[in-house]
Amino acid sequence: MTATLDRPAPAATGGGLGNVLTDSVTLTGRSLAHWVRNPATLIASLAFNIVMVLMFAFLFGGAMAVPDGGSYREFLMPGMFAMTMIFGISMTTIAISTDVERGVTDRFRSMPMAPAAILIGRAVADMLFAVVTLVVMMLVGLAIGWRANGSVGATLGAMGLILLLRFALIWVGIFLGLVMRGQEAVAGVQTLEFPLGFLSNAFVAPSTMPGWLGAIAEWNPLSSTVTATRVLFGNPGWGGDSWVVANASLMAVVWPLVILAVFLPLAVRRYASLSD
Amino acid sequence: MGSSDLAVVAEGLRKRYGDKVALDGFDLSVPRGTVCGLLGPNGAGKTTAVRILATLQCFDGGRAEVAGYDVATEAAQVRYRIGLVGQNAAVDEVLGGHQNLVMFGKLYRLGAKAARQRADELLDRFGLAEVGGKPVKSYSGGMRRRLDLAAGMILAPSVLFLDEPTVGLDPRGRNEVWEAVRALVRQGTTVLLTTQYLDEADQLADRVSVIDTGRVIAEGTPDQLKTKTGGDRIDLAVHDREWLALAARTVEQLTGGTPELDEEDRKLSVRVANSDTSLIEVIRALDAAGVTAEDIALRRPTLDEVFLHLTGRRPVGEEAKAEKKDKGRKNGKKDAPVAESAGAQEVNA
Ligand SMILES: Nc1ncnc2c1ncn2[C@@H]1O[C@H](COP(=O)(O)OP(=O)(O)OP(=O)(O)O)[C@@H](O)[C@H]1O
Ligand SMILES: [Mg+2]
Numbered sequence: 001m002t003a004t005l006d007r008p009a010p011a012a013t014g015g016g017l018g019n020v021l022t023d024s025v026t027l028t029g030r031s032l033a034h035w036v037r038n039p040a041t042l043i044a045s046l047a048f049n050i051v052m053v054l055m056f057a058f059l060f061g062g063a064m065a066v067p068d069g070g071s072y073r074e075f076l077m078p079g080m081f082a083m084t085m086i087f088g089i090s091m092t093t094i095a096i097s098t099d100v101e102r103g104v105t106d107r108f109r110s111m112p113m114a115p116a117a118i119l120i121g122r123a124v125a126d127m128l129f130a131v132v133t134l135v136v137m138m139l140v141g142l143a144i145g146w147r148a149n150g151s152v153g154a155t156l157g158a159m160g161l162i163l164l165l166r167f168a169l170i171w172v173g174i175f176l177g178l179v180m181r182g183q184e185a186v187a188g189v190q191t192l193e194f195p196l197g198f199l200s201n202a203f204v205a206p207s208t209m210p211g212w213l214g215a216i217a218e219w220n221p222l223s224s225t226v227t228a229t230r231v232l233f234g235n236p237g238w239g240g241d242s243w244v245v246a247n248a249s250l251m252a253v254v255w256p257l258v259i260l261a262v263f264l265p266l267a268v269r270r271y272a273s274l275s276d
Numbered sequence: 277m278g279s280s281d282l283a284v285v286a287e288g289l290r291k292r293y294g295d296k297v298a299l300d301g302f303d304l305s306v307p308r309g310t311v312c313g314l315l316g317p318n319g320a321g322k323t324t325a326v327r328i329l330a331t332l333q334c335f336d337g338g339r340a341e342v343a344g345y346d347v348a349t350e351a352a353q354v355r356y357r358i359g360l361v362g363q364n365a366a367v368d369e370v371l372g373g374h375q376n377l378v379m380f381g382k383l384y385r386l387g388a389k390a391a392r393q394r395a396d397e398l399l400d401r402f403g404l405a406e407v408g409g410k411p412v413k414s415y416s417g418g419m420r421r422r423l424d425l426a427a428g429m430i431l432a433p434s435v436l437f438l439d440e441p442t443v444g445l446d447p448r449g450r451n452e453v454w455e456a457v458r459a460l461v462r463q464g465t466t467v468l469l470t471t472q473y474l475d476e477a478d479q480l481a482d483r484v485s486v487i488d489t490g491r492v493i494a495e496g497t498p499d500q501l502k503t504k505t506g507g508d509r510i511d512l513a514v515h516d517r518e519w520l521a522l523a524a525r526t527v528e529q530l531t532g533g534t535p536e537l538d539e540e541d542r543k544l545s546v547r548v549a550n551s552d553t554s555l556i557e558v559i560r561a562l563d564a565a566g567v568t569a570e571d572i573a574l575r576r577p578t579l580d581e582v583f584l585h586l587t588g589r590r591p592v593g594e595e596a597k598a599e600k601k602d603k604g605r606k607n608g609k610k611d612a613p614v615a616e617s618a619g620a621q622e623v624n625a
Contacts, residue, residue, distance in 0.1 A: 019385070022382075022385070023382075023383055026379060026382040026383055027379075027383075029379075030368065030371070030379050033370075033371055033375055034368075034370045034371070037370050037371060037372075037411060038370050102364060102365075102366055102367075102369070103362040103363070103364050103365075103366030104366045104367070104368060106327075106332055106360070106362055106366060107360060107362070107366040107380075107427065108383070109331075109332055110330045110331060110332055110355060110358065110360040111355055111380070111383055111384060112352055112355040112356045112384065112385075113383040113384070113385075274332075275332060275333050275334050276333075276334060
């Protein structure tokens with residue numbers, strides 16, 4: 001404990017774009033290292049999604065009438081894909097609030113790093129995991145008889161829409177993570193995910209729901225993504241007369257942008273207010 | 277003293293949270309290369325002061341300079357020159373110790389290679405080389421704190437802030453942290469350390485500022501403060517209630533202080549203004565008088581006693597919490613190896 005240490009010289013200084021990039025890569029790397037260290041969390045998350053698929057496919061599948069007499073499993077999967085994006089919110093929230101609570105965020109803030117990287121690093125890591133999740137879900141779908149019947153371009157477009165929704169929801173998760181503390185908060189976010197996921201057209205036709213509930217389900221951003229991706233994958237869907245259903249492809253882009261426009265500034269402002 | 281000799285300057289800092297005033301004209305100046313102890317009870321404003329100085333917190337009034345730069349207008353410059361070790365160990369629990377230090381090193385922009393090298397050096401230095409690969413959640417409290425310190429030392433900061441660095445540690449962990457801090461000070465790092473324990477300030481600090489309800493109410497070297505508050509105390513318990521009066525007379529003769537008696541618990545407590553009066557002398561004198569001490573210990577005055585003395589009242593705020601934290605920490609003595617301090621000076625008859 002006696003050796004003297006010279007002050008090492010930092011290579012680059014300032015908060016320029018290059019530094020935001022470097023620091024974001026470092027923090028994304030941190031999350032990847034978490035996955036390697038602690039794969040159980042990821043496996044649990046993937047397993048949850050897979051169990052949901054199997055439950056719906058084998059347990060409830062028989063009882064559900066599929067529009068146009070199509071394949072139930074083809075009908076099911078686009079809803080499941082979008083749903084996993086919803087269930088990713090709590091992951092983001094937990095990661096952010098844990099860092100704030102433990103003081104890790106304060107340590108970052110006391111360092112001469114690019115502040116934006118703290119949020120960007122989180123967003124990139126969660127997007128990477130979203131891609132992994134989506135690919136695994138598609139493989140599970142293929143295994144149980146789901147098919148993407150559209151062109152390669154349409155399939156990629158559908159994947160893009162699903163990931164766009166996730167990207168928007170990441171900022172909801174970051175915002176909630178900065179606002180809420182502790183186990184209670186996490187439970188709160190997780191209970192929010194269920195109505196958001198199920199009060200949609202993922203499993204049940206909104207037209208069979210009571211009027212107002214059906215309207216909420218149709219206007220749920222998740223429903224637009226589900227409808228649009230069903231079209232792109234060439235899978236059967238519900239249809240409907242309302243404007244939001246007729247313009248689902250447009251809304252599948254508009255909704256995430258609206259969510260982003262609201263929650264990204266909120267998250268950034270909330271982050272800045274850590275110093276109030 | 278010119279301002280260039282001061283590593284930390286705070287002038288009239290004010291901070292309120294809603295109606296709650298956290299800092300109310302807080303002044304501090306810490307000369308370069310020294311250790312300043314900021315001593316105060318729960319809610320006194322210690323953490324708020326440290327957070328402001330470490331550029332984490334906006335404030336409502338006053339000004340502050342750290343390492344020669346203004347914390348409000350030159351935060352980036354300040355951040356290159358400080359290390360912060362907050363109230364809880366701010367390290368990634370999932371990653372290993374080495375991974376943590378490499379990550380922070382990269383964020384300090386050392387570059388990957390230099391960051392790894394620095395991580396190795398620091399782990400070595402803080403006695404963590406062997407556990408560097410293990411996840412931090414498997415570390416003991418003392419190890420975590422040392423890793424936390426190491427992370428705060430990556431750029432060898434000119435000013436290091438330590439906010440209650442030994443809370444929740446056992447004597448061994450406390451000793452490890454104190455040793456690490458001393459090693460940093462030997463290299464010329466200026467340290468601002470907050471604590472609720474006079475003995476900790478005594479162990480580490482050149483000067484101590486006592487803070488209460490957001491302002492500094494006393495300042496001086498630990499010895500000056502102790503003298504101000506009547507020095508160390510000897511606590512003594514006797515087996516028989518009849519012996520108490522005799523013990524009190526004996527102790528009074530030897531130390532010159534008037535003991536406070538507690539008939540109920542057969543205890544007495546006396547200030548030893550001259551701390552050279554050793555425990556052994558007291559025991560011998562008692563022995564000669566035919567009194568058997570059941571339990572006897574030399575201790576620093578508690579923060580409560582310092583406050584009582586300085587302000588004529590007990591610390592405001594969460595007294596109960598402060599007292600609870602204070603338990604079992606009463607036997608620290610300067611220069612004694614801390615690992616043994618819990619029991620070393622207690623003589624059970
Ligand atoms: N974020 C906050 N919001 C509202 N009040 C706060 C906040 N942070 C601190 N306070 C209040 O400001 C006062 C000073 O708090 P501070 O944390 O600085 O005290 P402290 O001396 O560090 O106490 P402790 O020993 O408990 O850590 C306290 O009364 C506290 O309740
Ligand atoms: Mg505090």
